[in-house]
Amino acid sequence: MPAEHHESRHDVDAGLFEDRLGLALRQAGDSFEADRSGLVAAGEVRGRRLLLRRRAAVVGGVAAVALVGVGGTLLVPWGGAADGQQSVAGRRSTPTPPAENDGRVSGAKLVHTLKKLLPQGEFSEEQGRGTGAELGPYAQVVFDDGKGPGAVSVSLNRVEPGSEEARQWTQCPDRNLMSYDRCTSSRLSDNSTLMLFQGYEYPDRRVDTKRWTADLVTPQGHHISVSEWNAAAEKDAPVSRANPPLSTDQLKQVVIAKAWRTAIDAIPKNPKGQESQGQDPNAPAPEETPNTPPGTSGATISQTLASLLPKNVDVVSKGGQETEYAYLVVDDGKGKSFLQINVQPDMSDVEHQLFGADAETLPDGTKVATSQGPGEQGAEGVVMWTVDTIRTNGLRVVISAFNTGRQHDPATRETPALTMEQLREIATSEKWQQLG
Structure with a gap:
C-alpha cells in the first residue's frame, strides 16, 4: 500500500514512492497488473519510508543488496557467512578472535562481541562482516536459550549528528501508517x-514473525541497530x-555496549581505501547535494488536499513525509476514512509502465487510471479506491481512500468517505x- 515504516517513510527507504524500484521488481517477477494496487497506493511506500530506512540499515548489513519492495517488504538475498565464519557452538567455547593489524575490527570479532553480550545459550549460523567492508559492519547469530532459536543481528554505521537522518532512526513510526505493538x-x-520497537516482520501480519529492534544514535554520530526475531531467520x-529471545531491557543493554561505538570509530572514511580513479586532485570540490529530497513538502500537500475535500467531510487527523506524501483521516459523519496522496514530479520516464492502453486521456493530455479493490492484506473487509493521474509535464498525482481510519485495521464502514468521482476531481x- 504506501510502500514500511517499517519504515519506512522514509530509504532502504527507500526513496520517495519507489516507483522505479517497484517497476524493476515487477519486471523480475510479478506482472504489473497483478500488483497494480501496490503501485498506485503510493502512500504505502512513502508512509512507511522511515521505518523501512531503519530496517534497511539493520537487514542491509546481512545482504549484498537490500531493496524496498511493493507493500513495504524488504527483499534481501540472505547470504552465507562473511569473513569465513560459520559454526555451531555454545557461548562458553567461543575463543576471542585476534585483533586486526590495521586497527579495523573483523567480522569474527563483532560476532564474538555480540555473543558475549547475549545470555547463556547455544549459537549457530554465525555471520559477520568487519569495519573495513564496503557494505558496512554487522554481526548475526541464531541464539537459543532453551526456548527455541531466534535470529539476533547488529549493524553499525555513522550518521551526521543532529541531522534529519539521525532523528528519523530513533523516531517511532506513525501508527496511522504502520501496525506495531509498542515503541518508545x-x-x-x-x-x-x-528507540525500542516491538513489531512484526510484515506490517500486515501475513505471518506471525515478530521483529523487535533497538536503535541508538549518539551525539557523536554512532548508529547501532540491534534486531531480533522469534524465528531462526527474518523471513x-x-x-x-x-x-524473540531478548526482552526490551536486554536489547537496550546490547545496543548501548561501548564496544559497538569503538567499532564504528574504526570504520574507514573511505571503505575502499583508495581515491576515485581519474579524479583530478587539484579540481575544486563538487557542490554538496542538499539532503532534502526534491518535490513539494508534505505539509503543503496536506493543506492543498484539505482544501479540495467536500464540504461535508471533516479532517480528524493528518500526517505525511518531508516531501511528496501526505495523509488525512476524515469523517463524513459515518465513520473515519483514511485518505492518502502522492504528488510526484518528473515521472514521465515510467509513464508507459504506470498507465496502459486502457487509461483515459483527458483533453489536456492528462492520463487517468482508476482501481477499486481490496486494501492491505490481513485487514479484514478493507477496500481501497484509487485514482492515478499523470500530466503531460510528468507530474503524477495518485490518491487512495479506504473504508477504515487506519489502512491496516479492519473496516469500520462499508465504503470510503469519498466517492470515485470526488477522488478524481481532487x-x-x-x-x-500550481504548487510548482
Missing part, C-alpha cells in the same frame, strides 16, 4: 537517543517461539500544477 523513544544520560523460517485539480 527516549534520551539517555549521555544524550544518546534510544522464510517457521516461528520457533512466542517472542487528483485532476489544477491546484497541484
Whole structure:
C-alpha cells in the first residue's frame, strides 16, 4: 500500500514512492497488473519510508543488496557467512578472535562481541562482516536459550549528528501508517537517543514473525541497530517461539555496549581505501547535494488536499513525509476514512509502465487510471479506491481512500468517505500544477 515504516517513510527507504524500484521488481517477477494496487497506493511506500530506512540499515548489513519492495517488504538475498565464519557452538567455547593489524575490527570479532553480550545459550549460523567492508559492519547469530532459536543481528554505521537522518532512526513510526505493538523513544544520560520497537516482520501480519529492534544514535554520530526475531531467520523460517529471545531491557543493554561505538570509530572514511580513479586532485570540490529530497513538502500537500475535500467531510487527523506524501483521516459523519496522496514530479520516464492502453486521456493530455479493490492484506473487509493521474509535464498525482481510519485495521464502514468521482476531481485539480 504506501510502500514500511517499517519504515519506512522514509530509504532502504527507500526513496520517495519507489516507483522505479517497484517497476524493476515487477519486471523480475510479478506482472504489473497483478500488483497494480501496490503501485498506485503510493502512500504505502512513502508512509512507511522511515521505518523501512531503519530496517534497511539493520537487514542491509546481512545482504549484498537490500531493496524496498511493493507493500513495504524488504527483499534481501540472505547470504552465507562473511569473513569465513560459520559454526555451531555454545557461548562458553567461543575463543576471542585476534585483533586486526590495521586497527579495523573483523567480522569474527563483532560476532564474538555480540555473543558475549547475549545470555547463556547455544549459537549457530554465525555471520559477520568487519569495519573495513564496503557494505558496512554487522554481526548475526541464531541464539537459543532453551526456548527455541531466534535470529539476533547488529549493524553499525555513522550518521551526521543532529541531522534529519539521525532523528528519523530513533523516531517511532506513525501508527496511522504502520501496525506495531509498542515503541518508545527516549534520551539517555549521555544524550544518546534510544528507540525500542516491538513489531512484526510484515506490517500486515501475513505471518506471525515478530521483529523487535533497538536503535541508538549518539551525539557523536554512532548508529547501532540491534534486531531480533522469534524465528531462526527474518523471513522464510517457521516461528520457533512466542517472542524473540531478548526482552526490551536486554536489547537496550546490547545496543548501548561501548564496544559497538569503538567499532564504528574504526570504520574507514573511505571503505575502499583508495581515491576515485581519474579524479583530478587539484579540481575544486563538487557542490554538496542538499539532503532534502526534491518535490513539494508534505505539509503543503496536506493543506492543498484539505482544501479540495467536500464540504461535508471533516479532517480528524493528518500526517505525511518531508516531501511528496501526505495523509488525512476524515469523517463524513459515518465513520473515519483514511485518505492518502502522492504528488510526484518528473515521472514521465515510467509513464508507459504506470498507465496502459486502457487509461483515459483527458483533453489536456492528462492520463487517468482508476482501481477499486481490496486494501492491505490481513485487514479484514478493507477496500481501497484509487485514482492515478499523470500530466503531460510528468507530474503524477495518485490518491487512495479506504473504508477504515487506519489502512491496516479492519473496516469500520462499508465504503470510503469519498466517492470515485470526488477522488478524481481532487487528483485532476489544477491546484497541484500550481504548487510548482
